[in-house]
Amino acid sequence: MDERTRAEVERAEAAIVEHYPRLVRLTYLVLPPSMGRHRRVLTAHRLVQRALPRTRLRRPDGGLPAQRGPAAESGYDEVRLRALRPALAHEGGPGRGVAVMPLVWGLRLFPRAGGADELALDQALSVVPAPVRAALGLWHLEGLDEDAARSVLSRAGVEDPDAAQRAAAQLDRETGAGAATLLNSAEFDPCTVQTRPTDLLRRRQRVRAVAALAAVLVVGAVAAGALRGDGERVRPPETTAEQALDPGRLVRTPNEQWTDTSRVDFTAWPARGRQAGDRELLARALRVWAAPPADARITAAVGASTRPPDHPPQLLYAGLIDNVLVVVLHDGERLVRYAEPEDATPTLHFARVDGADLTTAAALVIGRGNGWMRYLLAPWISDIATRDLLAPAAPVHGLHVAPDGVTDRIPTPPEEGAGCGRWPVAQFRTSTRIGPSGQVPPFLVADLDDLVPVHLTYLPPPSGGAPAAGPGEATGAPALASWARTACSLGSLRGAGVRSVNNWAFAGQRLPEDGGSATWVCTRADTWRGPGSVTLRFLPPAARPADPGQLAGRAANTAACSRFGSPVVGGVHWQAKSGKWYLLAAGSQGVGGLDATGGVRATGHGNTLAAPAGRDAPAEVAGRLADGGSVHALRP
Incomplete structure (x- = not known):
């Protein structure tokens, strides 16, 4: 027996x-x-x-000890x-x-x-x-x-x-x-x-x-x-x-699912990395997420919850990045990056990613160091290059990607207060298995110290009276020229949980005294949680491609400059070459006239206005709408 x-x-x-x-x-x-x-x-x-x-x-055999043999x-x-x-x-x-x-x-x-x-x-x-x-x-x-x-x-x-x-x-x-x-x-x-x-x-x-x-x-x-x-x-x-908390229950998406799904987002990412089968590492990551120890370092983007997992999450990556063991998990709403650095102090980074799509789920930051970072790319990204937003005419530089989707090191933008001599971004190209070549154009993403990079887009001014259908990719010459002049303002958005940033050239204006043509740009940052912020800039002709122009207005928690917002108006004081000062104002499409009151009184019958004004003359600018309403200019 x-x-x-x-x-x-x-x-x-x-x-x-x-x-x-x-x-x-x-x-x-x-x-x-x-x-x-x-x-x-x-x-x-x-x-x-x-x-x-x-x-x-x-024991058998009269109770004598059993003979020695192979270990049980x-x-x-x-x-x-x-x-x-x-x-x-x-x-x-x-x-x-x-x-x-x-x-x-x-x-x-x-x-x-x-x-x-x-x-x-x-x-x-x-x-x-x-x-x-x-x-x-x-x-x-x-x-x-x-x-x-x-x-x-x-x-x-x-x-x-x-x-x-x-x-x-x-x-x-x-x-x-x-x-x-x-x-x-x-x-x-x-x-x-x-x-x-x-x-x-x-x-x-x-x-x-x-x-x-x-x-x-x-x-x-x-x-x-x-x-x-x-x-x-x-x-x-x-x-x-x-x-x-059971590593055996982690969701693992099949390698090729992204080629045959209408939901191209983080749910289509396969599990990658050499430690994807390391149950002990995965169990530690889940335990620290559920109950972080007192010495754990926790970073959460604005609006991202740090609550424990309430169902088995999806495994995206587990591997060694620059001598740091890293595990990335996705619970349908958030990304969670767990890291074990050399000092053995666990680190958790949370980011909200609900509603991600082909571009906003194209990459995540898998590693970061002093002045550099690495991306883990989505399986549908076939090519990555880097470029400097402040040098729009410079060529892109190709970047090597490991078989598991991890890129070589990419320089990060300068820290706040360290000047703005460069602004590196990544340019992605999608696989033709997502769509025919040219159907999905290349697109730009920027690292703003969050777990997920920010998608950069561009909306040109109306052409022939008809507005563009919506923001497009910021890889064409006009888009790159616009971003060269506004890139340094991205620094103020670091760590804010921003999903995408769009530059909208909402108006063009001929300047007095043959001063050339200026562009009015509204830069809108949309967050993952919903609210957005806008910055208006007046961009006159400049000697350098990266000249930042002049701040014209700001607003937080606003729908301005979005498809749900009303027309926008901005105004600035500008000095001509002769030394004379003017009040300049412009409104987006839908503004049929502009009125200046206060220290300057002037009226314009289009969407732009130029009136002589003292350098510091106070002025209130409002735009007249076709339905009889009005919209006031944003303040700096």
């Missing part, structure tokens, strides 16, 4: 209790799909619960083998005469349904032998290499482990190397089940409400875990919070 000492049985029992969901998932995978999901769920639980060896109370295998290895053997034997038909335990009456149990990828994998698994399914499970669920998996298969009674592994490798290739992620999904989790009734009329004739109640209680025991050896206590079910 297969018996063990009391200590060995206790170790095996502890292994079953600790790794119960893992063992049941492996056993469920190996069992024949032809059994049906309900029977597979119950049988998987039964086989794992029956994997506990029996106890031997006395761990309790987990033994119970895994004891569950795997009968699961493999079910391929030829389950044994009879063994009571099914746990027993469920009146309900059908089955794991949660997955998507098309999970269904395709389940169909592929249904046509291969049990040893092939076992090999896949030992690789992707147990994390064993081929040699270790071969040993387990051989000891479990598989006649040709090598052939089973070759067939498993072929199936793995056919599924696009995404089997590891899919096998860890809810589709193959017999511990998280749904219930449906059986034939209600027939069941009502046979059993009454008490049977249904008993069935519900048994289902709770199935989902909770294994019965103790004495049959008196049951492992309590995992709470939602406990599930959120």
Whole structure:
């Protein structure tokens, strides 16, 4: 008989209790799909619960000590083998005469349904032998290499482990190397089940409400875990919070999902990085997120919550970046970057990213140092280059990207107060698998000390009386010329949780005394949480491409200069070459006239106004609208 000492049985029992969901998932995978999901769920639980060896109370051979031999295998290895053997034997038909335990009456149990990828994998698994399914499970669920998996298969009674592994490798290739992620999904989790009734009329004739109640209680025991050896206590079910901290439940998106989805955002990112399979690292990251230690450094963008995870998040990256272990997680609303620097003080960085899209989910900051940073790129970014916004005519410089999507170091903009001699930004180009070449133009992003870079756009002035359909990418010559003159103002937006910044050239104006043409620009910064801020600038002709012009107005928490805002008006005092001062004002489309009052009184019948005025003459400027309303100029 297969018996063990009391200590060995206790170790095996502890292994079953600790790794119960893992063992049941492996056993469920190996069992024949032809059994049906309900029977597979119950049988998987039964086989794992029956994997506990029996106890031997006395030593054999008159009580003499056993001879020395190879070191005993761990309790987990033994119970895994004891569950795997009968699961493999079910391929030829389950044994009879063994009571099914746990027993469920009146309900059908089955794991949660997955998507098309999970269904395709389940169909592929249904046509291969049990040893092939076992090999896949030992690789992707147990994390064993081929040699270790071969040993387990051989000891479990598989006649040709090598052939089973070759067939498993072929199936793995056919599924696009995404089997590891899919096998860890809810589709193959017999511990998280749904219930449906059986034939209600027939069941009502046979059993009454008490049977249904008993069935519900048994289902709770199935989902909770294994019965103790004495049959008196049951492992309590995992709470939602406990599930959120289980690295085995992390969501892992298949590598190629971004090519076949209408939702191109962080949910389409696959899990990358050499430590993506390091359960200990992932568990530490989740624990620190849930309960940060007292010495943890926590940074949160404005509007980003630091609350613990309330469901298993998605893994985006786990790896070593410049001698710092980094894990990036996504919970559908936030990005969380966990880092273990050399001083072992954990760091958490939170950023809000709900509503991200192809451009705003194109990259995140994976590492940062003194004067440099690195991006982790979305899988749909095919090319990255850097450029200096203050040098619009300078060519871009290509940047190397590692196979896991991490870029080389990129210079960061100067710190506040350190001058503004350069402003490096990144220029991204998307893969043609997202859309035909030219359909998605290159776009610019800027690092503003948040976890996610800021998308820079440009809206040209109305052409022929018709406004542009909306902001476009800031990579054309007019856009780059506009951004060269406003780039240094981006410094005031650092750490503010900004999602995108748009330069809108809302008006052009001929200057008095043949002073040339000026442009009025409204720079609007939109945050992830919703509110935006605007800065109006007056840009006269300049000797240098990066001349910042003159501040004309500011406003916070406003809809101005957005598609939801009303027309905008700005005014400044300007000195001509002759030394004479003027009040200049301009309004966006929809402004049919301008009026200046106070220290300067003047009226214009278009959307621009120029009137002689003292250098410091106070003036109030308002624009007249076609509907009879008015809009006042923003103040600096």
